[in-house]
Amino acid sequence: MTLAFIAIYRFGSFVVLPGIDPSALQELSSRTEDGLLGLLNMFTGGSFAKASVFALGIMPYISASIVIQLLGMAIPYFQKLQREGESGRRKINNITRYLTIAITGLQAPGYLATMVPQEAIILFTNSPLLFKVYASAILVTGTLFVMWLGEKITDGGVGNGISLLIMIGIIAYLPVSLKDEFIQALETQSGGLVAFLLEMVILVIVIGLCILLVQGTRRIPVQYAKRVVGNKQYGGVRQFIPLKVNAAGVMPIIFAQAIMFIPVTVAQASGSESIQGFFAPLADYTGFWYNFMFFILCVVFTYFYTAITVNPKQMAEDMKRNGGFIPGIKPGRKTAEYLDNIMSRITLPGSLYLGIIAILPGIVLNIKPSMSPGFAQFFGGTSLLIMVGVVLDTLQQIESHLLMRHYDGLMEKGKIKGKSSGSMM
Numbered sequence: 001m002t003l004a005f006i007a008i009y010r011f012g013s014f015v016v017l018p019g020i021d022p023s024a025l026q027e028l029s030s031r032t033e034d035g036l037l038g039l040l041n042m043f044t045g046g047s048f049a050k051a052s053v054f055a056l057g058i059m060p061y062i063s064a065s066i067v068i069q070l071l072g073m074a075i076p077y078f079q080k081l082q083r084e085g086e087s088g089r090r091k092i093n094n095i096t097r098y099l100t101i102a103i104t105g106l107q108a109p110g111y112l113a114t115m116v117p118q119e120a121i122i123l124f125t126n127s128p129l130l131f132k133v134y135a136s137a138i139l140v141t142g143t144l145f146v147m148w149l150g151e152k153i154t155d156g157g158v159g160n161g162i163s164l165l166i167m168i169g170i171i172a173y174l175p176v177s178l179k180d181e182f183i184q185a186l187e188t189q190s191g192g193l194v195a196f197l198l199e200m201v202i203l204v205i206v207i208g209l210c211i212l213l214v215q216g217t218r219r220i221p222v223q224y225a226k227r228v229v230g231n232k233q234y235g236g237v238r239q240f241i242p243l244k245v246n247a248a249g250v251m252p253i254i255f256a257q258a259i260m261f262i263p264v265t266v267a268q269a270s271g272s273e274s275i276q277g278f279f280a281p282l283a284d285y286t287g288f289w290y291n292f293m294f295f296i297l298c299v300v301f302t303y304f305y306t307a308i309t310v311n312p313k314q315m316a317e318d319m320k321r322n323g324g325f326i327p328g329i330k331p332g333r334k335t336a337e338y339l340d341n342i343m344s345r346i347t348l349p350g351s352l353y354l355g356i357i358a359i360l361p362g363i364v365l366n367i368k369p370s371m372s373p374g375f376a377q378f379f380g381g382t383s384l385l386i387m388v389g390v391v392l393d394t395l396q397q398i399e400s401h402l403l404m405r406h407y408d409g410l411m412e413k414g415k416i417k418g419k420s421s422g423s424m425m
Helices: 002-012 026-031 035-043 059-074 076-083 086-114 128-156 161-187 192-215 251-270 273-283 288-309 312-321 333-358 360-367 381-404
Strands: 217-224 227-229 232-234 238-244
Touching: 002 128, 002 161, 035 161, 035 251, 035 381, 059 076, 059 086, 059 128, 059 251, 059 288, 076 086, 086 128, 128 161, 161 192, 161 381, 192 333, 192 381, 217 333, 238 333, 251 273, 251 288, 251 333, 251 381, 273 288, 288 333, 288 360, 312 333, 333 360, 333 381
Parallel strands: none
Antiparallel strands: 217 238, 227 232
């Protein structure tokens, strides 16, 4: 089912909006070859440059999720919904969907007005307003359909559907980026292939660093007291809680990237040269201000998402209920405070590490401006981190499915440590 939905998503990225001549989109393709628009095009799997029905992709849904989670920290109504369990989660999901419609409805006219060339429009040429209305409706529907695909993959497939669809769009760009960089190396008169091989070695090293970031943990020892029930003895063993250095996974960098897309969206929708000039530094992903803001957002969202996903108080209560305690720490409140302090300390280097890898493509392009911008995005950054994080999480879920059905798993030795490996039990 997962593969079928992914195939539908990839097929939809080639379906051009009705009323647009695909052969006249060369200007749009050239504008999305590099820069922040190129990164947005990569996230949508090329749909953005093709003016397809999925041109806006899943990013409006990501933006809506960010807004709802921020409201959950400030507004009591959303905090109440978060405590209501499954019913509250359904209500939050519905609010997120409605907000996605509103955000996409604002982005669609701006996309049509500023990105789609007028010569490419072949339907309702005498009524531009009518064209914008029906094309915007199709773009909103396309985003909702992509959101539905992601939710169905999460519910009945393998992996997190939203993250998986983003990853598929990025992977679709990898062969083209490798080909462009290789051709450029061949055209270089001296040392081109050697430089290309060196780039590939560095790329492998960066992938290894990303894996360390995703899987790195600190183990906290937990001692379980002895209990005698009838004739059997329980407890008395020592176990470990693996607290992840980056418990938030790839979500902070997805959220941070969605925030960085906002200036581009505002500039497109305004159509004002002064506003576009004001936001220009935040649209240049090789510039200082873009990378500085991106780095700060990665750090902030790492702490934010860790606070949402890791609950030291609940972990302390579970340990106390099962007769466990951390040696030298009193059970209950003291244990929760100790775990919270440990998480704050190990999250700091993890967030800084995440931020450095996130801005690595901009650093690489400043060191070697001649490198293909698409290939540079795979030197860390949003692209590589999402690929590594989602692939490891998906492999871990696949192995869990196999083991549940009494297979040996994907590997003969060891286990794949994915996102859920940091859970307490």
